[in-house]
Amino acid sequence: MRKLLSFLGISILLMASCKKDESSAAASNKTKVAETTTAGGLKVALWSDNTSFTVAYNKVYVTVRSAEGTDVANATVSYHPLMNMSSMQHSSPVEQPAYNGGEHLYEGAVVFSMPSGDMGSWQLRVEVNGENVVFNVGVAPAATGSRHTGTFTGTDGNSYSVSLVEPLKPKTGVNELDILVNRRQDMMTFPAENGLSIELAPEMPSMGHGSPNNINPVDSGNGHYKGKVNFTMTGDWRLHLRLKRGNVVIVEDAALDLLF
Amino acid sequence: MIRRTWLWGHAINFFVMKTYLISGITLLFWYPLSAQYADSIVDTHIHKSLLLKEVKVSLSKNVSEAAAGFRQSSLQLLTDKMLERSPGISMIRRGNFAMEPTIRSFSNGQITATIDGMRIFGACTDRMDPISSYVEPNNLESFSISFNPGDNSYGSSIAGGINFSLKDPLFSPTGEVSAVLGTGFETNGNAFQTLAGLEYGSRKLAFQANGIFRRSGDYHAGGGREIRFSQYRKWNGSVSAKAMTGERSYLKADYIQDEGHDIGYPALTMDVGFAKAKIAALSYSYRDSVTSSVWNTKVYFNFIDHAMDDTRRPPEAVPMHMDMPGTSGTFGAFSSYSFSVHKRHYMNIQADGFNNRLKAEMTMYPQNGAPMFMYTLAGLGRSSAAVSVSDRLQMNSRFAVKLGGRMEYVHDYLFSGEGKEQLSGMFEGDLSRSRWVKNWNAQVDFYPDANWNFTAQIAGGARPATLQEAYSFYIYNRLDGYDYIGNPDLKQEKSVNLSFAGSFNSTGFGVRLNAFSYFMNDYIAGAILDGYSTMTIGANGVKHYISISSAKIYGSELELRWSPLSSLVLSSSNTFTRGNDADGRALPLIAPLKSVNSAFYRLNKKTVLNAELIANGGQHRVDTERYGETVTKGSAILNSSVARDFFLPRSKVLKASASVENIFDSCYYQHLDIMKVMRPGRNFLFRLTWLM
Numbered sequence: 001m002r003k004l005l006s007f008l009g010i011s012i013l014l015m016a017s018c019k020k021d022e023s024s025a026a027a028s029n030k031t032k033v034a035e036t037t038t039a040g041g042l043k044v045a046l047w048s049d050n051t052s053f054t055v056a057y058n059k060v061y062v063t064v065r066s067a068e069g070t071d072v073a074n075a076t077v078s079y080h081p082l083m084n085m086s087s088m089q090h091s092s093p094v095e096q097p098a099y100n101g102g103e104h105l106y107e108g109a110v111v112f113s114m115p116s117g118d119m120g121s122w123q124l125r126v127e128v129n130g131e132n133v134v135f136n137v138g139v140a141p142a143a144t145g146s147r148h149t150g151t152f153t154g155t156d157g158n159s160y161s162v163s164l165v166e167p168l169k170p171k172t173g174v175n176e177l178d179i180l181v182n183r184r185q186d187m188m189t190f191p192a193e194n195g196l197s198i199e200l201a202p203e204m205p206s207m208g209h210g211s212p213n214n215i216n217p218v219d220s221g222n223g224h225y226k227g228k229v230n231f232t233m234t235g236d237w238r239l240h241l242r243l244k245r246g247n248v249v250i251v252e253d254a255a256l257d258l259l260f
Numbered sequence: 261m262i263r264r265t266w267l268w269g270h271a272i273n274f275f276v277m278k279t280y281l282i283s284g285i286t287l288l289f290w291y292p293l294s295a296q297y298a299d300s301i302v303d304t305h306i307h308k309s310l311l312l313k314e315v316k317v318s319l320s321k322n323v324s325e326a327a328a329g330f331r332q333s334s335l336q337l338l339t340d341k342m343l344e345r346s347p348g349i350s351m352i353r354r355g356n357f358a359m360e361p362t363i364r365s366f367s368n369g370q371i372t373a374t375i376d377g378m379r380i381f382g383a384c385t386d387r388m389d390p391i392s393s394y395v396e397p398n399n400l401e402s403f404s405i406s407f408n409p410g411d412n413s414y415g416s417s418i419a420g421g422i423n424f425s426l427k428d429p430l431f432s433p434t435g436e437v438s439a440v441l442g443t444g445f446e447t448n449g450n451a452f453q454t455l456a457g458l459e460y461g462s463r464k465l466a467f468q469a470n471g472i473f474r475r476s477g478d479y480h481a482g483g484g485r486e487i488r489f490s491q492y493r494k495w496n497g498s499v500s501a502k503a504m505t506g507e508r509s510y511l512k513a514d515y516i517q518d519e520g521h522d523i524g525y526p527a528l529t530m531d532v533g534f535a536k537a538k539i540a541a542l543s544y545s546y547r548d549s550v551t552s553s554v555w556n557t558k559v560y561f562n563f564i565d566h567a568m569d570d571t572r573r574p575p576e577a578v579p580m581h582m583d584m585p586g587t588s589g590t591f592g593a594f595s596s597y598s599f600s601v602h603k604r605h606y607m608n609i610q611a612d613g614f615n616n617r618l619k620a621e622m623t624m625y626p627q628n629g630a631p632m633f634m635y636t637l638a639g640l641g642r643s644s645a646a647v648s649v650s651d652r653l654q655m656n657s658r659f660a661v662k663l664g665g666r667m668e669y670v671h672d673y674l675f676s677g678e679g680k681e682q683l684s685g686m687f688e689g690d691l692s693r694s695r696w697v698k699n700w701n702a703q704v705d706f707y708p709d710a711n712w713n714f715t716a717q718i719a720g721g722a723r724p725a726t727l728q729e730a731y732s733f734y735i736y737n738r739l740d741g742y743d744y745i746g747n748p749d750l751k752q753e754k755s756v757n758l759s760f761a762g763s764f765n766s767t768g769f770g771v772r773l774n775a776f777s778y779f780m781n782d783y784i785a786g787a788i789l790d791g792y793s794t795m796t797i798g799a800n801g802v803k804h805y806i807s808i809s810s811a812k813i814y815g816s817e818l819e820l821r822w823s824p825l826s827s828l829v830l831s832s833s834n835t836f837t838r839g840n841d842a843d844g845r846a847l848p849l850i851a852p853l854k855s856v857n858s859a860f861y862r863l864n865k866k867t868v869l870n871a872e873l874i875a876n877g878g879q880h881r882v883d884t885e886r887y888g889e890t891v892t893k894g895s896a897i898l899n900s901s902v903a904r905d906f907f908l909p910r911s912k913v914l915k916a917s918a919s920v921e922n923i924f925d926s927c928y929y930q931h932l933d934i935m936k937v938m939r940p941g942r943n944f945l946f947r948l949t950w951l952m
Binding site: 145171172173174204205206207208209210211212213230231232233234235236259260 | 580622624626627628629630631632633634678680681682683684685686733734791792793794795797
């Protein structure tokens with residue numbers, strides 16, 4: 001009888017945890033990329049907005065659940081991407097995650113600067129309360145005609161990573177524009193770069209024309225620069241971004257390509 | 261105020277004074293007697309409504325009821341050619357088909373174009389499909405041109421408009437059936453057309469059906485050079501039916517379908533794959549001869565589907581393939597009531613309204629890269645409601661006064677979410693606009709005696725910006741080579757129009773001279789927009805529409821008629837206009853002096869001969885810097901024709917005509933010809949029409 005009761009109790013617990021699982025990240029339109037368990041028994045799952053990560057600024061989510069299946073909301077979580085190439089290793093710009101109570105997940109971002117494949121493979125090390133889990137993540141190349149992130153050598157000798165945060169789903173007309181700029185301090189450290197000014201000039205390469213009524217992105221902190229971009233039609237668009245510090249041009253043409 | 265009502269086969273017009281009728285009929289002879297007129301010597305009553313009748317009355321001195329020469333066998337003519345010979349009208353030419361009429365050098369939104377009072381708007385962003393391209397002479401009873409707002413009540417305008425009156429089958433006490441068949445061939449372009457018509461009239465029912473098919477290859481300019489992409493092909497069918505609903509009233513239904521295919525526009529970078537119009541109307545008419553009142557009500561709908569095409573152009577001439585379809589749908593209604601207040605006082609009251617929706621898009625296909633899509637007209641709507649009143653008072657046998665006014669409320673809006681989003685990149689805030697548009701006119705007629713007539717008129721015109729002028733999205737204008745962006749905040753264009761006319765008519769001789777001027781404020785014109793990159797490959801830059809503080813157009817028309825012999829009529833129609841903007845710069849698309857002169861000789865009862873000289877002065881007053889125009893040389897061409905009627909048994913008639921246009925094969929173009937594409941060289945035309 002006790003056995004039966006405990007079985008029932010476990011079942012109820014399991015069912016409850018299943019419900020919880022549904023009400024968390026899985027309920028929204030995100031894809032679970034991978035899941036693993038830390039040595040301490042925390043279940044860590046990796047989520048993406050898309051079916052896979054691509055060479056771009058990617059929102060990266062993790063859910064952390066206890067062995068019992070309850071959401072852990074107060075963990076210390078950090079992302080550490082690493083590209084393993086035959087001759088070298090490097091990391092890439094990261095926005096460390098914060099807990100999103102509404103969706104029961106930790107929300108951060110990683111700029112994957114190159115695709116995984118013959119050249120090398122990406123690992124994402126996620127540190128949860130001092131414990132590490134490592135996910136091997138596939139990073140698909142950018143779609144043809146798209147270039148949502150790029151690395152540009154500045155006139156000051158630094159290397160800058162410039163990435164498109166918004167619009168990810170561009171439409172004809174005015175779009176909110178959000179650009180992330182990071183400076184490569186060393187192969188493993190890419191701090192957000194503030195204090196620049198950016199001049200924006202969209203262009204349709206197949207036509208050679210631009211568009212009017214754009215608003216240059218301005219520094220809004222944490223390496224983000226926000227402005228507006230006007231797409232007069234669908235098709236291939238190139239965003240020419242000129243990065244300046246004061247009056248000094250750092251990068252003449254950090255060009256990103258969109259296609260819609 | 262034009263009001264022409266055909267009821268039971270009779271023209272009844274409550275505004276018509278005896279003197280008016282006389283001068284109206286003589287106006288027929290003002291019309292230059294063209295080659296086509298020569299076809300029309302037989303006046304068979306039965307066929308009256310299958311053929312194009314003359315307009316019997318002209319109500320105000322500055323209205324030209326140009327339909328005079330437009331009678332009978334002009335059925336095979338292109339509407340364009342019919343319009344082109346009318347006083348005051350010049351055509352903007354982009355190809356051999358679908359020319360755009362201007363009235364005294366006013367065009368587009370400055371004038372109205374209506375079919376039986378119905379508003380209808382072209383779907384093409386490049387003005388390739390003026391309304392006149394969707395009607396054929398065999399759809400029409402007549403057309404009328406007015407030169408001032410208030411002369412017609414079909415819409416608000418600066419300079420009047422053109423109204424095409426649809427065929428009106430006649431009731432007949434004897435149950436008559438008549439038919440027409442016709443075919444014609446033209447050597448230049450190997451053009452041919454064939455038409456058929458059937459009409460039936462009984463006491464209670466009347467019906468007519470008409471169809472025409474036309475096709476033309478590329479024509480050759482004077483000297484023999486082929487003008488590529490000047491071909492066209494179209495058909496047009498119409499039916500109308502009338503049923504008596506009482507002693508004094510009837511219902512009428514009209515339907516026209518017009519489909520053009522593979523229409524070349526040598527002056528433009530693209531041709532037209534198809535241009536299709538469906539035009540439908542239901543009307544109710546009530547007439548009371550005791551109270552001299554007429555009540556007409558009409559509800560209507562029309563839809564135009566238009567697609568440009570560049571696939572037939574040589575690849576080197578097409579930097580990028582693109583599709584440019586557009587649609588225009590309009591529904592509306594009007595109701596007008598004419599009555600006599602007392603014996604010498606007539607009034608007309610009208611209420612009208614319409615809704616028009618325009619949508620045009622462009623998809624470009626680059627060699628390397630994704631297709632690019634945008635709206636050139638991003639789902640634009642216009643709704644209008646108006647009231648107009650016209651009042652005519654015959655003071656005494658020598659003086660008449662006419663007053664008219666129109667108030668129109670016009671609301672423009674965007675009806676598609678995608679369109680709104682696209683335009684959010686160009687204009688800020690809510691883009692819907694509303695305004696009141698006011699038109700008025702006052703006219704005094706003075707008849708010193710039966711031969712002389714003097715008219716003075718003052719009118720106040722106003723018009724809202726067209727939807728294209730307000731919301732265009734990079735629409736390329738071939739004339740100046742600029743991409744145009746609209747301006748939703750354009751002020752209304754307004755004008756004060758003055759005109760004076762004097763005429764003398766006797767049986768053998770007539771002369772009519774008038775002078776007119778239009779003083780415009782907030783004239784809508786293009787101005788360069790700096791810092792915008794062009795959309796069209798190879799465009800000179802980007803312009804947007806602005807309101808220029810003022811502009812004026814003025815000019816004069818002289819018409820002469822002389823019959824030295826009873827069998828010979830000589831006539832001459834001359835129009836001169838000039839236009840300046842606020843800075844004294846020459847306005848674009850101003851027709852220079854145009855002179856149409858014809859001699860019409862009746863050899864015998866069956867045969868007429870006609871010769872016609874059409875001369876256009878040069879236009880040296882152009883402003884290349886501001887409006888992108890260049891000078892045009894003068895030109896003159898000579899046309900001639902012979903027509904003969906063959907009377908067949910049972911009162912059937914076979915009408916045959918042979919003409920030659922541009923006898924000397926001149927190589928010429930006119931000032932309103934976009935890109936100065938040469939007009940057709942020598943052309944022999946042969947036409948046969950059977951009336952059964």
